Amino acid sequence: xxxxxxxxxxxxxxxxxxxxxxxxxxxxxxxxxxxxxxxxxxxxxxxxxxxxxxxxxxxxxxxxxxxxxxxxxxxxxxxxxxxxxxxxxxxxxxxxxxxxxxxxxxxxx
Numbered sequence: 001x002x003x004x005x006x007x008x009x010x011x012x013x014x015x016x017x018x019x020x021x022x023x024x025x026x027x028x029x030x031x032x033x034x035x036x037x038x039x040x041x042x043x044x045x046x047x048x049x050x051x052x053x054x055x056x057x058x059x060x061x062x063x064x065x066x067x068x069x070x071x072x073x074x075x076x077x078x079x080x081x082x083x084x085x086x087x088x089x090x091x092x093x094x095x096x097x098x099x100x101x102x103x104x105x106x107x108x109x
Contacts, residue, residue, distance in 0.1 A: 036087030
């Protein structure tokens with residue numbers, strides 16, 4: 001947190017060009033990061049899940065493909081928020097093959 005406060009103090013001192021450079025660095029470093037979605041070996045075998053939950057993204061995408069609406073998913077998973085589903089759908093758009101493979105692997109298991 002101290003580093004964040006330091007950055008907050010420095011930002012107003014930067015030129016627009018310098019701020020643009022900082023943004024480029026942040027985007028490059030984040031690369032494939034998706035807020036609200038994380039993969040940890042100790043949670044669901046490392047499959048991407050929504051943070052604060054053990055709900056794998058592939059489960060939600062599979063339910064959506066079977067016709068479940070966001071409203072239905074939020075009702076079925078009361079710990080989820082609409083923002084969680086938005087994060088999941090963004091992850092699916094960028095990782096379609098991975099999600100398809102996980103769904104297939106789990107169906108065959």
